[in-house]
Amino acid sequence: MPQVRVVDEKGLQLGVMEIVDAIRTAKERGLDLVEITASVNPPVCKIIDYGKFLYQKEKKAKEQSKTHKVEVKNIRLSFNIAEHDLEMKAAQAQKFLEKGDRARVEIVLRGREKAFAHLAKQKLETFKTYIKIPTNVDQPVTREPRGFYLLLSKGK
Numbered sequence: 763m764p765q766v767r768v769v770d771e772k773g774l775q776l777g778v779m780e781i782v783d784a785i786r787t788a789k790e791r792g793l794d795l796v797e798i799t800a801s802v803n804p805p806v807c808k809i810i811d812y813g814k815f816l817y818q819k820e821k822k823a824k825e826q827s828k829t830h831k832v833e834v835k836n837i838r839l840s841f842n843i844a845e846h847d848l849e850m851k852a853a854q855a856q857k858f859l860e861k862g863d864r865a866r867v868e869i870v871l872r873g874r875e876k877a878f879a880h881l882a883k884q885k886l887e888t889f890k891t892y893i894k895i896p897t898n899v900d901q902p903v904t905r906e907p908r909g910f911y912l913l914l915s916k917g918k
Contacts, residue, residue: 766807769798778804834864834913839889841875841882841909848885852892859895859916868911879910886912 768776768784771793779787784807788795794812797805835858837851855865867889869882886903889912896917903912 765804766797767802767804768795769806769808771809776809784809830862832863834866837865837867839867839869839885841869841871841878841885843885848889849892852889855889855914856893856895859893859897859914862916864900864913864915866911866913868906869909871909879905882910886910890914 763780763782765778766781766784767778768787770776771791776784776787785795788809791809793809794815795807796810796812796815798808799806835855837855837858839848839851843851851867855867858865867886869885871879871882875882883903890897890899893914897914898917899912900915901911901913903910
């Protein structure tokens with residue numbers, strides 16, 4: 763006869779029993795015998811209300827799906843961006859940061875614009891001032907082949 767390790771509804775070990783005896787014990791208590799872990803030898807079963815067990819499992823799965831996965835959102839600026847457009851992009855970045863995401867702000871330089879790198883850095887610094895909420899600079903203004911970028915996250 764197959765045997766299982768039985769745990770009762772209060773969490774107390776009842777020991778290793780034959781499966782028929784375990785089912786009988788569960789029925790006497792008006793509950794169900796639910797297999798918790800099948801990978802061990804003998805399998806672990808618990809005497810609980812099966813409906814309540816399913817509800818708890820569903821609740822746990824729903825809670826895990828609620829957690830927000832942090833993404834890195836890209837915001838691309840051009841070298842000749844107007845002041846108002848810069849403010850609008852900053853507002854967009856602020857929305858991302860408020861949701862808990864990180865914002866990667868990049869400014870792309872093309873052709874002769876590469877000669878004015880100091881102005882591009884200055885634009886990124888100006889961009890930071892337009893964001894109203896406290897922010898952390900995860901990565902300061904960094905040079906890359908096509909321009910500069912900055913990585914921001916929500917501050918405390």
